[in-house]
Amino acid sequence: MTQQHTFLFFISILLLTVTANSQVTNQDTIKNKEKYGLRIGVDISKPINSFFETDNKALEIVSDFRVLRNYYAAVELGFLDKTTNEDYLNFTTTGSYIKAGFNYNAYENWAGMNNEIYVGFRYGFSLFNQTLNSYTPNVNGTYFIPETLEPNTEFKDLTAHWVEFIFGMKVETFNNLFLGVSVSFNNMISTTDPDNFKNLQVPGFNRVFLNNKGVGFNYTLSYLIPIIKKNK
């Protein structure tokens, strides 16, 4: 967990540096053309995490489309295969998810610039399986040491619905290529908990905290397919 945070931190720093540079170069160009269309990308933090944590495979594809000025319809599709190891538990979560919603861009761009600082809302749905790999019954004291049991119970076809509030930014670094950072605050609406177990990790929602809240970080690299170009 600590290691993961450290990596996320470094990615943030990297993106911030790029952001700073790109702003400098963009100031010189004067283009009064507006372009928009479909923007498609990937979350680059997830493959990086997968590389360092072998028990964690994840992928997320992000896309958005400008529907009104400053309003973007957004969809994210993802997949997770993650083994979580706790003090007395070890379980694997596999499944996929979809998030749909919108972003509102609150940033007033200079002429020719195409950046965003936005707030967003998403509805998330996930279909997944949980496998309880092993557990050790928890007992106080050491008079009888419990053996670790390996039931390998698989709980199939579990679902979860949740909402997310997002705060983030996107920066056009090269022509039509965007780097994005966002943080999301997730709130579980409902989830089908397995019998005698709990959904402690949900694809897309991430770790489910005690109060059914969650948090997510996204670092995206996306490409804008400019379908519409027009003068401002």
Added chain:
Amino acid sequence: MKKYFILILVFFLTILSCEKDDICIDTTTANLVIRFYNNDIQTDVKDVLLDSVWAINKNRIEQYKSVSTDSITIPLNLNENSTTYIIENNSIKDTIKFNYDRKDIFVSRSCGYKTIFENLQIDNNSINWIKNININNTIIENDTAAHISIFH
């Protein structure tokens, strides 16, 4: 730039010093609670002068060496469906074998699973100083009340 460097360093150290944020505070596997009563007046609690208490093939329980008490709390073996205890009172030993079923119940992320013992039975027991045994509760899921009453 130097200002930012310090900021980054502080941030980095903050991340490195992260500790686990969840500690198990829920109740987990319960112990067996035994209360000692007077065999003549069966509603009266009566102290026992315990020399020692131990499960067969195990060490003596540290807590119950040469103490006078009216109740003891002893763990049951959660790897098997029976535990045999030897209770020594005034140099007289009595053996009790407990039989039970085990069920593991999910508690929380940090606590994991706890074991509940069900269908508690006394398989056999010797009657040297113990006169009679009564099972008050066949399910052991908390240690707030006595599960077993021993009359002596």
